[in-house]
Structure formats: C-alpha cells, structure tokens
Amino acid sequence: MIEPGQTMPAIEHHYLNAEKGIKSWLTTVDHKRIGIMYLISVALFFAIGGLLAVFVRLELLTPGKTIMDAAMYNRVFSAHGIVMVFLFIIPSIPASLGNFLLPIMIGAKDVAFPRLNLASFYIYWAGGILGIIGMLSGAVDTGWTFYAPYSTTTTTVVWMTLAVFVAGFSSILTGLNFVVTIHKMRAPGMTWTRLPLFLWGIYATAIIQVLATPVIGITMLLLMMEKLIGIGIFDPKLGGDPVLYQHFFWFYSHPAVYIMILPAMGVISELMATFSRQKIFGYKAIALSSMAIALVSFLVWGHHMFVAGQSEVAAIIFSAITYLVGVPTGIKVISWVGTMYKGSISLRAPMIYAQMFLFLFTIGGLTGIMLGSLNVDVHLHDTYYVVAHFHYVMMGGTVIAFLGGLHYWWPKMTGKMYNESLAKWAAGLIFIGFNVTFFTQFIMGSQGMPRRYYDYVPEYAHLHAFSTYGSWILGLGLLIAFICFIHSLFKGEQVGADPWGGTTLEWLTTSPPDAHNFKRVPLVTRNPYDYDAAYDDLLGDGMGDGASRTPIVTPTKA
Amino acid sequence: MAHGHNHEGGGHFIIPQSVLRNTFIALVVLTLITVGTSLFLHAVPSLGFLGIPLAILLATGKASLVVMYFMGIKYDKPINGVIAIGMVLFVAIFLVFTLMDTTTRKAFGDRFGTTQMEEAEHWKALKAREKEILEGAKKVPLTPADYQRLGAAPVADTTAAQ
Amino acid sequence: MSTIATAIETGHQDHDHDHPEYLQHHFVSADQQFDSAKMGIWLFLVTEVLLFSGIFVAYAVFRNWYPESFHITFSTLNIVYGFVNTCVLLTSSYTMVMAINSIQNNQVDKMVNYLFTTVALGAVFMLIKTIEYKEKYDGGIFFWLWEPHGHHYEHLANVAYASIFMKLYFVATGIHGLHVLIGMFLLLWVAWKGKEGRWSSDYYNYVEVSGLYWHLVDIIWIFLFPLLYLTS
Numbered sequence: 001m002i003e004p005g006q007t008m009p010a011i012e013h014h015y016l017n018a019e020k021g022i023k024s025w026l027t028t029v030d031h032k033r034i035g036i037m038y039l040i041s042v043a044l045f046f047a048i049g050g051l052l053a054v055f056v057r058l059e060l061l062t063p064g065k066t067i068m069d070a071a072m073y074n075r076v077f078s079a080h081g082i083v084m085v086f087l088f089i090i091p092s093i094p095a096s097l098g099n100f101l102l103p104i105m106i107g108a109k110d111v112a113f114p115r116l117n118l119a120s121f122y123i124y125w126a127g128g129i130l131g132i133i134g135m136l137s138g139a140v141d142t143g144w145t146f147y148a149p150y151s152t153t154t155t156t157v158v159w160m161t162l163a164v165f166v167a168g169f170s171s172i173l174t175g176l177n178f179v180v181t182i183h184k185m186r187a188p189g190m191t192w193t194r195l196p197l198f199l200w201g202i203y204a205t206a207i208i209q210v211l212a213t214p215v216i217g218i219t220m221l222l223l224m225m226e227k228l229i230g231i232g233i234f235d236p237k238l239g240g241d242p243v244l245y246q247h248f249f250w251f252y253s254h255p256a257v258y259i260m261i262l263p264a265m266g267v268i269s270e271l272m273a274t275f276s277r278q279k280i281f282g283y284k285a286i287a288l289s290s291m292a293i294a295l296v297s298f299l300v301w302g303h304h305m306f307v308a309g310q311s312e313v314a315a316i317i318f319s320a321i322t323y324l325v326g327v328p329t330g331i332k333v334i335s336w337v338g339t340m341y342k343g344s345i346s347l348r349a350p351m352i353y354a355q356m357f358l359f360l361f362t363i364g365g366l367t368g369i370m371l372g373s374l375n376v377d378v379h380l381h382d383t384y385y386v387v388a389h390f391h392y393v394m395m396g397g398t399v400i401a402f403l404g405g406l407h408y409w410w411p412k413m414t415g416k417m418y419n420e421s422l423a424k425w426a427a428g429l430i431f432i433g434f435n436v437t438f439f440t441q442f443i444m445g446s447q448g449m450p451r452r453y454y455d456y457v458p459e460y461a462h463l464h465a466f467s468t469y470g471s472w473i474l475g476l477g478l479l480i481a482f483i484c485f486i487h488s489l490f491k492g493e494q495v496g497a498d499p500w501g502g503t504t505l506e507w508l509t510t511s512p513p514d515a516h517n518f519k520r521v522p523l524v525t526r527n528p529y530d531y532d533a534a535y536d537d538l539l540g541d542g543m544g545d546g547a548s549r550t551p552i553v554t555p556t557k558a
Numbered sequence: 559m560a561h562g563h564n565h566e567g568g569g570h571f572i573i574p575q576s577v578l579r580n581t582f583i584a585l586v587v588l589t590l591i592t593v594g595t596s597l598f599l600h601a602v603p604s605l606g607f608l609g610i611p612l613a614i615l616l617a618t619g620k621a622s623l624v625v626m627y628f629m630g631i632k633y634d635k636p637i638n639g640v641i642a643i644g645m646v647l648f649v650a651i652f653l654v655f656t657l658m659d660t661t662t663r664k665a666f667g668d669r670f671g672t673t674q675m676e677e678a679e680h681w682k683a684l685k686a687r688e689k690e691i692l693e694g695a696k697k698v699p700l701t702p703a704d705y706q707r708l709g710a711a712p713v714a715d716t717t718a719a720q
Numbered sequence: 721m722s723t724i725a726t727a728i729e730t731g732h733q734d735h736d737h738d739h740p741e742y743l744q745h746h747f748v749s750a751d752q753q754f755d756s757a758k759m760g761i762w763l764f765l766v767t768e769v770l771l772f773s774g775i776f777v778a779y780a781v782f783r784n785w786y787p788e789s790f791h792i793t794f795s796t797l798n799i800v801y802g803f804v805n806t807c808v809l810l811t812s813s814y815t816m817v818m819a820i821n822s823i824q825n826n827q828v829d830k831m832v833n834y835l836f837t838t839v840a841l842g843a844v845f846m847l848i849k850t851i852e853y854k855e856k857y858d859g860g861i862f863f864w865l866w867e868p869h870g871h872h873y874e875h876l877a878n879v880a881y882a883s884i885f886m887k888l889y890f891v892a893t894g895i896h897g898l899h900v901l902i903g904m905f906l907l908l909w910v911a912w913k914g915k916e917g918r919w920s921s922d923y924y925n926y927v928e929v930s931g932l933y934w935h936l937v938d939i940i941w942i943f944l945f946p947l948l949y950l951t952s
C-alpha cells in the first residue's frame with residue numbers, strides 16, 4: 001500500500017514501453033497506441049484549422065482589406081472548414097479517446113479488427129495529405145460545403161473532394177470496427193445495460209458513421225464526375241438541379257454533426273457521474289436518447305436548405321422533425337443536472353469543462369431550434385447567427401467535452417497528472433475567449449451580417465473587432481491547455497490506477513495500462529456507476545489488479 | 559461462447575444443397591417473369607404505370623431470396639438480419655425524403671424550383687407575348703400622371719386632409 | 721505474470737497454450753472470430769449499399785422529372801445483353817454458395833473449382849459489358865463523350881436530358897463493374913490460398929466474407945437490370 005506523502009512508483013511495463021522504436025508505433029495494432037497516434041494527428045489538424053481561423057478573424061478585424069484579398073479570404077475560410085470538419089472534429093473523440101478506451105471499458109484485449117484499425121489510421125492520413133495538397137494547390141474557395149454549380153465550374157476542387165472521399169473511408173472503417181467490438185467483444189457479465197454511457201455514445205456514433213458516411217462518398221464521387229465527365233445532375237446549365245446536390249450533401253452532413261456531438265455527450269455523462277460521485281440519473285434515458293438522436297438525425301437534413309429552393313412541402317416536414325430532434329438532447333441535459341443534484345461535487349478541471357459544456361451546448365442547441373423555425377430561418381440563414389450556432393455546439397460542445405475528457409483520462413493514458421491550476425487558468429481563458437468571440441456573432445447575425453463575406457459595412461465594425469479580440473483570448477487559452485498537457489509529461493506526478501475514483505473498467509487497469517489491458521479478463525457484476533459496489537473492486541493496491549473477483553479466462557479451442 | 563449449433567463443419571449451419579438449388583431456380587424464374595412482364599406492358603401501354611412498381615417488387619423478391627438463402631440470413635444470428643433491414647430502411651429514407659422534395663416542387667402552384675431549361679422556355683413564351691403585355695401595362699393606372707393620361711377617376715382621395 | 725500475458729507478449733515463438741493458428745489473440749474463441757467477421761462484412765455491405773443508393777436516388781429524381789427523355793434514352797439499351805448478364809451473375813452467386821457449401825464439408829478442391837467458376841462467370845459479365853460499352857463508344861457515346869451518331873443513337877442528340885441519363889447509366893454500371901472486378905480478384909486470392917491449404921471446415925472466414933461481398937454485387941445488378949433495361 002502507498003502511504004500518504006509517498007510518491008506512486010512508476011509502472012514498469014505498460015503499452016508505451018512494451019515495444020520500442022518508431023517502427024513499433026507505425027506497425028502497431030494496439031488500439032491504445034493507435035488512439036495516441038490519432039490524438040496527436042487530430043491535435044495537429046486542430047492547430048492548423050485554428051491558425052486558419054485566426055487568419056480569418058484577423059482579416060475581419062477591419063472592413064475592407066486587412067491582411068489578404070477577397071480571393072484568398074475565400075480560400076482561407078474554406079480550408080478552415082474542411083480541415084476542422086473532416087480532419088479534426090469528426091475523428092476527434094471516437095478515434096482518439098474512443099480507440100483508447102473502448103476495449104478497456106468492455107474488458108476486451110483489443111478492438112474486433114486491430115489491423116483494420118491501423119489501416120483506418122493510414123487512410124485518414126492519406127485523406128489528410130490529399131487535403132493539404134488541395135489547400136496548397138489553392139483554388140478551393142467554395143466553402144466546406146462544395147455547393148454546385150460553383151464547385152463544378154471551379155478547377156482544383158477535385159483534390160479536396162478526393163480528400164473527403166478518402167477520409168470518409170477511415171471514418172466508416174472505424175465505425176464498423178466499433179460496432180462489431182461492442183457487440184461481440186464484451187467481457188463476461190458486461191450486458192448492454194452495464195455499458196458505460198461513453199460507449200453508448202460511441203456506439204450510436206459508430207452506427208451513424210457506417211450509415212451516413214458512404215453517402216458523402218458517393219456525393220463527392222458524383223461531384224467529381226459532374227466536373228470531369230459533365231453528367232449534368234447538379235449543374236443547371238446541363239439540365240441538373242443544384243438543390244439535389246444539397247440533398248446528397250446534407251444527407252451525410254447533418255448526421256455528421258451528431259457524429260460530432262454524441263461522443264462528446266458520452267464524455268460528459270462520464271464526467272458528471274465521477275465528479276458528482278453519484279450514480280448517473282436516468283441511465284436508460286441517456287442510453288436510449290443516444291440511439292434516438294442517431295435515428296432521428298437522418299430525417300432532418302432539409303433544414304439546411306429552407307431557402308435553397310426545395311419545395312415548401314419538404315421544408316415544412318423537415319422543420320417539424322427538426323423540433324423533435326431537440327427532445328432527446330433535452331433529456332440528456334436534464335439527466336446530467338439530475339446527476340449533480342445532491343451529489344458530492346468535485347470541481348477539478350474535467351468537471352469545470354463539463355459545466356462549461358452544459359452552458360455553452362445548451363445555448364448552441366437552443367439556437368439550433370430557433371434556426372429550425374421556417375420563418376425565422378429566412379432571416380437568419382447564411383448570417384453570422386448560423387456561424388455562432390454551430391460554433392457553440394461544435395466548439396462549445398464537442399471541443400470543450402473533448403478537453404474535459406482529455407483532462408479526465410490523461411492520467412490513465414500517460415500515468416501523469418497535469419497541473420490543476422494551469423488547467424483551470426486555461427479553462428477560464430477558453431470560456432471567456434469563446435463567448436467574446438462567438439456570442440458577438442449571434443448579435444451580428446441577428447442584425448443581418450452575412451456569413452462568408454470578406455467585407456462588411458462599417459456598422460458591424462465594432463462587433464467584428466470585438467469578436468477578433470475574443471479569438472485571441474481563446475487561442476491563448478488553448479495554447480495554455482496544450483502547454484499544461486505537455487508539461488505534465490515531463491513534470492507531472494505519477495498517478496495510481498484510479499486518481500478520480502471513477503468506477504468504469506478502465507480505472508481497474510494500471511496507469512498507463514498494460515499492453516494487453518488487463519492481467520485477467522474481468523468479470524463484470526455491477527452497473528457502471530454503482531459507487532457502493534465499486535469500492536470493493538477499487539480498494540486494491542492501486543496497481544490495477546485490485547479486483548478480487550476476476551477469474552482467469554483462457555481462450556477456448558475452436 | 560457456445561450457442562446451439564450443428565457440429566458439422568466447425569459448428570456452423572450448412573444450408574442444404576437442395577435449398578440452394580431451389581433458390582437458384584426461383585431466381586431464374588423470377589428473372590424470366592420480370593422480362594415477360596416488361597414485354598407484356600410494352601404491348602399494353604395503358605397499364606404502363608405498373609412498370610416501375612412491378613419491376614421493384616420483383617427485384618425486391620429476388621434480392622430477398624439472395625439475402626435469405628444465399629447469404630444465409632434465415633439461418634443466421636438475428637443481429638445480421640437487423641443490419642440488413644436497417645440498410646434497406648435508410649436507403650428508403652434517403653429516397654423518400656429526397657423525392658418528397660423533388661416531386662412537390664410545384665405543389666403550391668408557383669414556378670418555384672424550375673430548371674434553367676424550363677425558365678428559358680418560359681421566357682421565350684413571355685417574349686412572344688411581349689408586345690401584348692406592354693400594351694396592356696400601359697392601360698393600368700399606377701401613378702397620378704397615369705390617371706391624368708388615361709382620364710380615369712382616382713380610386714381614393716390621396717390628398718392629405720387640410 | 722499470468723500465462724496469457726506472457727504468451728501474448730512474447731509472440732508466436734514460445735506458444736505454450738494450444739489454440740489454432742488462425743485464431744487471433746484478441747479473440748476468445750474461433751466462433752467469436754467468425755461471428756465478428758460476419759457482422760463486420762455485413763456492416764461493410766451496408767456502406768456499399770448506401771454508396772450505390774446515391775446513384776439510385778439521382779436516377780429516381782430525374783426519371784420522375786423527365787420520363788419521356790428517360791424512356792427514349794434507355795430504349796437504346798439491349799435487353800438481351802442485360803438479361804444474359806443477369807443470368808450470368810445469378811449463376812455466379814449459385815456457384816459461390818456451392819463453394820461455401822464445399823468448404824463447410826471440408827472439400828477444398830471442390831471449393832476451389834466452384835470459386836474459379838464464379839470468377840469465370842464474372843469475367844463473362846465483364847466481357848458482355850465491354851461489348852455493350854464498345855457499341856456505345858462506336859456510336860459516339862461514352863462516359864465523357866456525347867456525340868451520338870449512327871442510326872442507332874443519332875436521334876438522342878435531339879432529346880433533352882438524354883446525356884444525363886446516358887451518363888448516369890455509365891456511372892452506375894461503371895461503379896458496379898468496378899465492384900465486379902474487385903470481387904473477381906478477391907475470389908482469385910481466396911481460391912489461391914485455398915489451393916495452398918489455408919482453408920478448412922474449421923476456418924473459412926475469408927471464403928464466407930468474400931461470398932457475402934459477391935452476393936451483394938449480384939443484388940445491385942438485380943436492381944440495375946430492370947431499372948435500366950426494362951423501361952416501359
């Protein structure tokens with residue numbers, strides 16, 4: 001046992017030092033290593049996308065030209081969107097935290113198809129490189145949505161659409177892997193109702209990935225064909241319908257936003273339970289609402305096209321269903337608040353991020369409902385109101401939850417605890433910077449400032465400047481968060497198996513975990529957030545083998 | 559991990575060869591019926607509207623036979639069947655909701671959502687009637703000057719009250 | 721350290737627990753591995769179906785908007801080729817299930833023969849398709865080409881939207897043909913490995929997975945045939 005005041009001994013053998021050398025990383029099939037590689041990759045693309053955002057905001061600091069001309073501006077915001085959506089946020093939580101945690105949380109040794117997992121990673125990078133080539137070769141200025149007919153009449157959109165097509169495959173294969181893993185690889189006793197809610201989120205996400213992503217694949221393919229052989233289904237000059245392109249595009253891209261948010265909501269469920277030291281309120285409600293969101297998300301894509309030229313009949317139906325999709329989300333928010341009620345709240349950095357999520361995501365979600373109203377959308381469509389809405393849900397939602405989850409599982413992944421006050425400073429700056437940047441944009445948008453505009457009338461100048469200053473504060477906060485993580489790798493305190501008192505299976509393993517996750521296959525006999533029953537498991541020697549109930553399970557002969 | 563299964567061939571159920579053979583024959587027969595129906599509908603054009611529904615129905619029947627017997631869903635774990643049905647469901651959603659838009663473009667009587675080709679036709683028709691239209695426009699009083707020119711009485715007294 | 725941890729960490733050299741070579745280490749049993757493979761391929765087939773669905777949706781939208789153009793354009797497709805190709809693919813699906821049946825009964829040679837037959841039938845399909853494509857090409861119609869001439873196609877030049885429908889035909893059958901080719905290579909690899917003795921009635925996962933893929937290729941054609949060739 002470790003006495004108070006003693007430092008934790010470092011774990012001798014774990015997944016990070018099980019094999020040494022670059023080659024061992026590049027050819028690994030260990031889901032944990034793949035998760036770390038994804039983490040580094042998405043962080044890199046986040047930095048690139050973030051830098052592009054800084055440039056966008058810098059240009060908008062003053063009316064007229066500030067640092068670039070209009071043509072360049074169009075390319076910069078297009079690149080920002082493409083990198084952030086396809087290369088950062090869609091893989092973000094599932095590919096990094098999901099890959100790392102899924103097998104451990106179900107008591108398995110790895111995902112169902114480890115080699116496919118590695119292939120997914122390489123395909124993702126192939127898409128990333130194609131995207132970088134596309135950006136550097138310069139002419140994509142269509143916005144991340146590649147709307148026809150502009151996209152079928154500009155030149156180098158082919159690289160970017162190819163990049164999206166390829167990156168999409170990575171997403172599909174990851175989703176496929178996760179669905180099979182959750183169905184087939186659960187440890188004995190891990191029933192569906194004992195799954196951690198993070199995994200319900202990952203599962204619902206994986207289903208959407210498998211169903212929706214192929215459609216963006218065929219859309220990009222048809223776009224390329226439209227450009228290369230002139231089919232004529234999207235280009236009106238050839239007899240086509242640009243609105244049809246939007247149907248194809250948004251059939252994927254709307255469920256895609258739920259790919260972005262469902263894992264984040266899963267993270268928040270974990271944080272709420274652990275840092276309230278309480279059973280999650282409404283486990284079944286949260287689990288089923290994840291599945292409901294996944295299903296209903298396929299029925300609302302037309303709300304991106306209210307003013308595009310689709311029929312009024314379709315617009316009315318899509319609007320009505322859009323109101324429905326807010327209901328399961330509301331159920332989750334209420335359940336999280338219910339989880340905190342009468343709990344023993346610990347305001348460490350992950351919980352701070354969880355609180356930020358509640359506030360920011362609620363604003364983002366409600367403004368989405370407002371945009372779902374037909375008459376309101378006529379005025380707000382393609383204004384900064386929409387920009388603010390999706391940044392509140394994507395950044396205020398997903399990125400904040402991602403940061404919270406990173407802080408939470410960082411000690412597990414690295415064995416090191418980050419510096420708490422540095423983390424809190426970063427969180428505070430991020431919160432302030434984010435709201436200054438994007439709340440201003442709600443105001444601008446409702447006053448009519450259109451999105452994707454390079455120039456604007458002087459009436460908006462103050463709001464734009466304010467928003468740009470906010471982006472600097474936000475950038476600073478994110479930088480400090482990054483420094484906090486890196487600093488912990490060198491100076492962080494070694495932690496034991498369960499520094500937070502979490503009750504899901506990953507807290508039974510060592511920090512960092514063994515290459516094969518568990519010394520023995522766990523036998524699951526309790527619910528994931530059952531704090532009373534969990535203490536029996538957790539009060540081991542902190543070395544990850546505290547469970548007195550894990551029998552040895554040998555592989556059976558065929 | 560044991561589940562009830564025959565212990566032939568590594569524990570997986572072997573679909574009887576007669577079932578496979580009969581399925582194949584059924585598939586070929588259905589194909590012949592499909593072609594036959596198509597030729598029949600060519601000969602009886604008034605029933606032409608049946609073309610697509612029948613074709614889809616027969617194709618779905620054939621596909622179901624392949625899925626159930628050749629791909630073995632009938633003898634498989636239910637989850638794979640759920641996946642197969644889900645697949646069809648989501649294709650249906652894509653199709654139905656998109657068609658819901660494209661088939662109701664003119665639902666409220668306007669020309670909302672026409673293609674460029676149709677717009678060009680419309681403009682040509684308008685151009686042909688241009689002279690007529692302009693003459694007609696001259697007869698509609700809008701401004702006070704028009705009222706004077708046409709000698710029409712003002713509809714309402716728009717002068718400010720003293 | 722437990723036996724399992726040691727055995728897995730040190731790799732294949734000092735295997736002191738007996739399980740079949742084909743059983744991958746993260747699986748607990750061969751059944752789990754087979755079930756996972758089957759579920760995995762079904763999910764992959766879902767993605768393939770949704771990929772093709774885009775083409776079917778575009779087809780439906782435009783057929784609904786311009787039915788006369790549709791009818792005139794697709795009347796130039798030869799029903800005989802389509803019908804023969806349908807029968808060829810259906811037969812290839814049959815030989816495919818017979819291949820599975822053979823390996824389930826541990827008859828490796830029979831399986832290999834059935835697999836080769838399946839591939840051969842696939843080749844026949846591609847051959848007929850090539851003939852069809854060549855006919856169109858000679859008539860001035862191809863993926864990017866739209867200069868219809870010759871008594872069979874020249875009337876299309878005056879039909880509005882005919883090029884849309886024709887190009888949709890090429891994209892649909894082109895992507896399908898690509899999938900047939902990929903399937904053929906896949907089955908050839910499986911047959912080759914079968915000849916080397918890699919498959920048995922205990923382990924034929926790759927055969928099963930390839931078979932399911934091949935059936936999907938057949939199903940897509942089952943829908944393409946009436947929708948493209950049998951206009952009325």
